[in-house]
Amino acid sequence: MHAGLTRIIAAVKNACFGVLERLRSSKAPQLPAAATARLGKAWDHVSKLAASRDDSEVPAELSRPLDLNVFNCRARIGRQPDGESWKSVIVVDICGTIQAPADGHEVELCVAIKDVTDSESESLSILNRPKQGPLNPSSHFAYRCDMGRLCRQRTLLEDWTAVGQISPDWFVLPRTGRRRLQCRTSVVSRQTGEQLAGADCIVIYENTEIGYLDVEDNIQRAKTLAVGVAFSVGAANGHLLDPEVNVICAWAKTNFGSADASAGARLELERALQKTASFFRRGGTLDLREICGEIVEIAPLIGRIEILDLCLRVAAAKGQVSTTELKLLKDLSDWLQVDRARLRIMVEKILPVEMHQGHDAEMILGVTETMSQDETRVQLNREYAKWSSRVISTDPSIRRQADQMLKLLGEARTQYVGVKTAR
Numbered sequence: 001m002h003a004g005l006t007r008i009i010a011a012v013k014n015a016c017f018g019v020l021e022r023l024r025s026s027k028a029p030q031l032p033a034a035a036t037a038r039l040g041k042a043w044d045h046v047s048k049l050a051a052s053r054d055d056s057e058v059p060a061e062l063s064r065p066l067d068l069n070v071f072n073c074r075a076r077i078g079r080q081p082d083g084e085s086w087k088s089v090i091v092v093d094i095c096g097t098i099q100a101p102a103d104g105h106e107v108e109l110c111v112a113i114k115d116v117t118d119s120e121s122e123s124l125s126i127l128n129r130p131k132q133g134p135l136n137p138s139s140h141f142a143y144r145c146d147m148g149r150l151c152r153q154r155t156l157l158e159d160w161t162a163v164g165q166i167s168p169d170w171f172v173l174p175r176t177g178r179r180r181l182q183c184r185t186s187v188v189s190r191q192t193g194e195q196l197a198g199a200d201c202i203v204i205y206e207n208t209e210i211g212y213l214d215v216e217d218n219i220q221r222a223k224t225l226a227v228g229v230a231f232s233v234g235a236a237n238g239h240l241l242d243p244e245v246n247v248i249c250a251w252a253k254t255n256f257g258s259a260d261a262s263a264g265a266r267l268e269l270e271r272a273l274q275k276t277a278s279f280f281r282r283g284g285t286l287d288l289r290e291i292c293g294e295i296v297e298i299a300p301l302i303g304r305i306e307i308l309d310l311c312l313r314v315a316a317a318k319g320q321v322s323t324t325e326l327k328l329l330k331d332l333s334d335w336l337q338v339d340r341a342r343l344r345i346m347v348e349k350i351l352p353v354e355m356h357q358g359h360d361a362e363m364i365l366g367v368t369e370t371m372s373q374d375e376t377r378v379q380l381n382r383e384y385a386k387w388s389s390r391v392i393s394t395d396p397s398i399r400r401q402a403d404q405m406l407k408l409l410g411e412a413r414t415q416y417v418g419v420k421t422a423r
Contacts, residue, residue, distance in 0.1 A: 071197035073185035292335030
């Protein structure tokens with residue numbers, strides 16, 4: 001909530017100084033080059049980090065003396081074939097002592113992973129990657145696999161033994177970049193579910209994918225920028241009117257506020273919005289092309305369509321749309337990389353022809369300058385068929401719009417095709 005408010009104010013301040021902060025200030029982190037070294041037995045391979053890595057970053061589990069009287073674990077970055085290339089995996093090794101209730105006890109391995117990059121006391125959850133659909137914030141990742149049967153009641157592993165490989169395809173991290181992951185490794189009885197042995201270890205993992213918290217930040221950033229774009233549409237004719245401000249404020253309160261927000265928080269949001277409105281009423285402007293470029297980088301198509309929908313509703317708030325506003329909306333559609341055909345569908349729904357001060361052939365009729373005469377004829381016939389079926393609608397507003405559209409189509413046929421249309 002407070003972060004959203006801060007960003008709204010910051011967007012205005014940045015505009016005043018002519019500076020817009022770019023979300024992506026650098027390229028996405030790349031996986032370091034890996035080299036393979038033999039440690040212990042032939043099966044044990046460790047992918048080392050790049051040569052520039054400080055020796056102090058080597059996990060303690062790889063260098064400290066081992067106490068084989070207790071259970072030990074370590075996690076390291078390994079590789080496994082992925083078609084014609086390789087992909088990184090987290091390899092879990094164990095050694096030391098496992099005490100079971102009896103000989104021949106069946107056990108399984110459980111590995112719970114947390115992100116402790118920022119603080120071990122305030123760790124971040126790692127989520128299960130869904131096969132389809134959105135992420136579930138309450139679905140925390142944990143790796144489980146069958147370890148089979150322990151031969152003896154007291155099992156001693158004298159050397160590191162690889163017991164699991166965890167693929168990044170199975171989980172989603174909170175942030176991109178270099179992350180410190182804490183792995184809680186347990187050997188659990190399959191009969192009782194009781195933990196027979198457990199230990200913690202740290203692994204450094206380079207995450208090249210965008211994290212789920214990064215996604216949330218991008219969504220909030222895009223919404224903050226959307227407020228500035230919407231105010232720019234309202235002020236396109238040089239006057240920002242109250243109905244336009246009301247539409248923007250209602251949208252912002254829905255997207256930045258919450259039902260349980262305190263009165264103080266709601267007041268803070270209201271003040272931020274009024275401060276932004278005052279900026280535009282004083283003649284302030286934003287570099288909309290640059291802002292839209294940033295939105296394209298951080299927001300999916302559906303989010304950009306929602307922003308364009310907000311802008312159309314702002315334009316409709318005063319009951320009519322000028323040619324200047326319509327041109328700006330077309331530019332925004334291009335800058336946000338929303339197809340003009342989709343924009344036209346939205347305009348037809350939100351800005352019916354009776355609101356237009358001028359007649360934009362592309363937005364109203366679907367006719368563009370690049371069309372040939374035959375293509376124009378086909379488009380006008382398509383529109384005529386659509387609107388002629390609506391003149392008998394039970395909705396008076398639809399009938400009224402259909403009558404206006406058929407009149408414009410008749411004039412357009414004469415203008416573009418040279419054919420008169422009889423009604």
